Amino acid sequence: MNSFYKSYKGIIWLIAGIIAGSLAGLIFGERVKVLKPIGEIFLNLLFTAVIPLVFFSISSAIGGLKETNKLSKMMAVMVLVFLSTILVSASLTIMAVRIFPVHEHMTNTPLAETIVKKPFGDQITQLLTTSEFFELLSRKSMLAMIIFSVLTGFATLRSGSYGTAFSNFLTAGNEVFKNVFIIIMKLAPLGLGAYFAYQVGVFGPQLFGTYARSLGLYYGTGAFYFVVIFTLYAFVAGGMKGIKKYWNNNIIPSATAIGTCSSIANIPANLDAAQKIGIPSYIANVTIPLGATLHKDGSSISSIIKMAVVFAMFGKGFDNIETITIALGMTVLVSIVEGGIPNGGYVGELLFISAYGFPPEALPPAMIIGTLVDPMATLLNSTGDTVAAMLVTRFTEGKNWLTIKA
Template structure:
């Protein structure tokens, strides 16, 4: 019990700061504008740290991969399964948002002037490229910087032993900037509290209805996805027997995910559950740790909900084909970039706000929604990894993968040589 409370302490402090800020905004009205600089300082620190954090996270992840010919087919299937399930969750959420349009009533609650729309071709060019190297360091060029990070990672991997020291530097940089992000988030209760006080004081209590509708949609659709879609994936992987095995062994990982609010912390429980599900160990030893950092159905769902709300608050349309296509692409990137740690979704929120060129005021609403949905998002992120591993086993090993004697076919020496470091 104490451990669970400790894991949720960050969320509790953030919600306490937001609650106090809301009370201050309701009590003092526009007088709380004096607190806005406090919130601005916090947001500026976040935007400053996110550029190096994302660069080191992506470049180091690729640079430190240990390739193996025996794992190449399985890795290819894993990539397809991860990408496919994230896109399915995002697409279904877009449909849910259209059925339950939480954003259409927000036109009268815009937090700033409308964001100007650019032609689709121009948006694509600006998203993927910059004309100068130094522009990669701007949050407005986040996607171009991510592409550059991928190139750096693959170039380091290709250089082999000659780049060992550089790969170590990328790994160290990733660890350092994760620590920087954690330190900045210590200021979250004060920074978000000040900003929320400003929003409520200036724009009124009607903002609460916005967040309530968002939460209702997320938790309702999240529960549907957890029960129905995960069962469907398990059925594809192993038929009725696959469904039975998945839910029989998914209780402990689910409780661990909700109790720790961390996909990373759920890895041991997922690995143990995967053995009982009959997933070959050489598959589970790769897909479970990899999924904790790269595969996040829950984050994909929350990204679409946050985009719909934030777009409406800033007068930007979320109903056009251009916006939907870009949103699907952004959910994939957010799933990859977000850390599998409590409140790791803030990195994803910084990413999509930067990539869309939204003003800095767009971050607090996205962060507040992200904080409130974090338990359900973690549940979907973490338990989605085991059912994804079942799908990988199905398409790597064949229809009868659950009946095979995997321990005799894949001895310990193989597992030790081919599991992720």
């Protein structure tokens, strides 16, 4: 019981705060408006911390890489596999949102506001670049800042010994701002509770239906992806034998993922499963640890659903080519940026809200959904790494790898 509480205490306290805020809103009605500043302070702290956090996280990760030629082919295949599976999960979820829309009962929502639409070319330019350095420090320039972080990381890597001191600085900055984020997130039950009290008290309990539908859609899509798509991946990797090998050795990693609610904590279980499946150690020892931070199918699914809900709440359609194209790109970025950051899913929510130009009020609904889907998301994120390692082996070692390793 203690281990369960330790693994899920963050979620438990968040849900407790949300429930308490909802009850306060139902009981006291519009009188809970006095709590709104508490929620706004929490949101402002998050938006302030996310810029340096993401910069140091990305630039330090790239700047600290060690160049090697031995694993170059495997690394190239791994990147393609990671990108492909993330895009498959996102595309599947977009189809699910079209078939089971979450916005059917959200007309005349009080959260709706007009957002000025710009030409697609201008949107891309503004999304990826800024004309002044100081503009990178705004949350409205999040993607431009990410690109700058990547460039800084590679420049540090190329500087060799001259860049060692700067690389150490980036690593130290990453650790410091991870802890800043941890400290701020301790206020999440209070901040989200106050925000939810305001929403329920002022706008009424009709919001609950939206969360119920989105959660049902997520868990349904996630279960289909876990059973059907993972089986398909295992078949591509090793035929019927691959399916048998994967599912015979996926029970312990699945249970561990749900029990710990952490992809990082599940690495040992995944490595053990990979060895029993027959994945070469040089592939498993790189793909699975990197996958724990860079490969997140479950987060990809939740990102699309959270985007669809936020779009619906603001009276916008989540169905045109421009929006979906940006959404697919955002799922890849979210998967990468979440890695190694405590409560990294919340950083992903900040990213897409900033990318689409939504106001801070769009963040709490996305955070609430992210909190409630976390167990399934961890299951998909973590156990997807093992089947991804099987795919990497298939396209690195050849189609008969299971026979050779047997």
